[in-house]
Amino acid sequence: MEPISLVWLRRDLRLEDHAALYHALQEGRGVLPLFIFDTDILNVLEDAGDARVTFLYKTILELKRRLEDWGSSLLVKHGKPLEVFKELIPGYRVGKVYFNGDYEPYARERDTEVARWLYQQGVEVEEFKDQVIFEKEEVVKPDGAPYKVFTPYMRRWKQTLEEKGLPDYSLEGLFSGFHKTAPLPAPSLESMGFQMAGISYPSAELSEGVIRQYDQNRDYPALNGTTRLGIHLRFGTLSIRPAVARALELNETLLNELIWREFYMMILWHFPRVVDRSFKPAYDDIAWRNDLSDFEAWTQGMTGYPMVDAGMRQLNATGYMHNRARMVTASFLTKHLLIDWRWGESYFAERLLDYELASNNGGWQWASGSGCDAAPYFRIFNPWRQAERFDPQKRYINQWVPEWKKDSYPAPVVDHATARERALQVYKNALKR
Secondary structure, three states: OOOOOEEEEEEOOOOOOOOOHHHHOOOOOEEEEEEEEEEHHHOOOOOOOOHHHHHHHHHHHHHHHHHHHOOOOOEEEEOOOOHHHHHHHHHEEEEEEEEEEEOHHHHHHHHHHHHHHHHHHHEEEEOOOOOOOOOOOOOOOOOOOOOOOHHHHHHHHEEEEEEEEHOOOOOOOHHHHEOOOOOOOOOOOOHHHOOOOOOOOOOOOOHHHHOHHHHHHOOOOOOOOOOOHHHHHOOOOOOOHHOOOOHHHHHHHHHHHHHHEEEEEEHHOHHHHHHOOOOOOHHOOOOOOHHHHHHHHHHHOOOOOOOOOOHHHHHHHOOOOOHHHHHHHHHHHHHHOOOOOOHHHHOOOHHHHOHHHHHHHHHHHHHHHHOOOOOOOOOOHHHHHHHHHHOOOHHHHHHHHHOOEEEEOOOOOOOOHHHHHHHHHHHHHHHHH
């Protein structure tokens, strides 16, 4: 039996513009894609109807169907990755395993463990860059140190793109290189302990109209003014390269937002401590109130601040929250309620369809003032003014908090002016130590 190559799919769930598949299909061995429903990740999810698992499952079945149309298939497994490979290797004559790299601490540890074992079995391993344009040390200061502030990073990123351009990983003409096999079985969603979520997902389409108007409309949550591509970039159902190409062509503001995504991934790579600690260590000394009843009111969208509550109810109902609302709700939790940013980050991680560790962590630390390139701690969003400015006709608020003018709507959990002064004092006390 001729040896085959396995391409281990993770955050790159597509059959277009795919670095690992592109290189594997050019090697000459038959290529069999593999996806593992990783129990180390799934077992920490509390909701059996987690909408992200449904999205993954539907995506995997569609990839499998497409591969079977070409006479190949997708190998789908459920378990711990290392144990899955230990079961697979004896049954398949594998010459090489390809995968695209990941930058989160768990992924780095997992990939190192699997690669080490594969090398011990005499199986070659090759890793590629795919989910970002630039990674690790590709965009750094002249002395090799990582950037800690976004704007100079952004300038260097754009300069590097001008120098290197975007690579082309088109698979056109390469599909005959997939390993020929009968359709392979896949575990059911129920056998893995999950059930289908009754939720709709945004399109992966790069809408020209939305992109052209992005800079004008993106801050208004009542408008269809954002791309909603987060979940597709998170799971790789859309490649970052065409997204960047479209942004380059049509809207620099969107391009800058995509660069923010890579900036936070770079920060996570160089400073993995940010996962559970403040980027600026002094902010770990803040005397958070961490009031459970206030936190519950925030999670349920019952704070008495309509802009905050609209954002939280949108999140709870759809798995999505408009970015302007994300900033307002995060500022409110950390500044008005003085609740640890890690509580909010964790809640978003449970609910967001587009949850990505680097961006979620970076956004929360920005809101709390503890992160790199953060807003100063004394910049505290006024939820009333935010609503007046970005939802002047109250369309967003009326959609998600229709009772906001009625007696049934709760009074504010805290007075804005009082909360602002309290936050300033608490932050000042922590930072002067």
